[in-house]
Amino acid sequence: MDRSIAALRRAASTTLAAAGVPSPAADARILLCFATRMEPSELELAALHGTQLPDADVELFEQLVRRRAERIPLQHLTGRAAFRYLELAVGPGVFIPRPETETVVQVGLDFLSQAELSTPRCTDLCSGSGAIAAALASELPAAQVWAVELSDAAISYTRQNCEPHGVQVLHTDATQLPAELEGGMDLVISNPPYIPPGAVPREVEVHLHDPQMALYGLGEDGLQIPRAITAQALRLLRPGGLFVMEHAEVQQRSAAEMLLQAGFTAVRGHEDLTQRARATSGRKPE
Structure with a gap:
């Protein structure tokens, strides 16, 4: 399984878009930052380096994406x-x-x-x-x-x-x-x-x-x-x-x-x- 940030973000954006989420790419990025505890700039740098995420972060991120696809508000998922x-x-x-x-x-x-x-x-x-x-x-x-x-x-x-x-x-x-x-x-x-x-x-x-x-x-x-x-x-x-x-x-x-x-x-x-x-x-x- 490709656990790179770029691959996970692409897959999440596709899932969220199919669910009718208005801003799928932006929501995927925010949820990735939340799951990995990275600032947006850190996330982008890690993506450029092809960083592979640990299983725990991937599991959390995919769970968040599933709940967002159910139209749970993004802010309820992050609490912010x-x-x-x-x-x-x-x-x-x-x-x-x-x-x-x-x-x-x-x-x-x-x-x-x-x-x-x-x-x-x-x-x-x-x-x-x-x-x-x-x-x-x-x-x-x-x-x-x-x-x-x-x-x-x-x-x-x-x-x-x-x-x-x-x-x-x-x-x-x-x-x-x-x-x-x-x-x-x-x-x-x-x-x-x-x-x-x-x-x-x-x-x-x-x-x-x-x-x-x-x-x-x-x-x-x-x-x-x-x-x-x-x-x-x-x-x-x-x-x-x-x-x-x-x-x-x-x-x-x-x-x-x-x-x-x-x-x-x-x-x-x-x-x-x-x-x-x-x-x-x-x-x-x-």
Whole structure:
């Protein structure tokens, strides 16, 4: 049997492509790095040298490939997910952070940069893995950041990813926060559940493995939970503070209307890196 990295990667890519995995070659490389405990640059160098892998590494890699072909999320297999400059712990029971959410964080960071605050106060509602809160805290070391998550299954990941960055984690309903937090936040960001009940996500990994609690926003339009989050954001913010909420592309208009009806001003939409409507922001009136 050819146990070279090149041969194993080719075979894995073929298997994953046949299973409909969207990025078979990239996933094969990531799983090889995980199975061999090599950095990507080490793996490429070893491949150039025709390195043959030990049986144990081959067995682990092939097992991972089989599970990925069953459409187990890549991040569940490795236990890690990249988000901005961080590597986060993830697994079953927590929503896997997406690259498009990185642009939502950037909207908040740009606002805080322009505000030139010495100690910005930020809250991440429906935090899940804690990706948004951890990113804010790691990129703004002077900030005070709170992460709010209700799910019993997700909260351990929230803590694991956020607490090393000094984030205060609250295991509670995002609409039932301590009164002392109200009126003092400079920035509130949320990626709440927003999918309408009848809309099943196209990605197999999403509708089979992401927790439904993190996907479906309730109500006919999927915006029942986002409406409650929007009202809470208005209570949390200080006058002039910013609320940024992620939503589906088709919800751009309804999200803007929702923020305006709640009392926000300067409401505007934001696109992700693929030029799709991804978030809406608004300022609390001065």
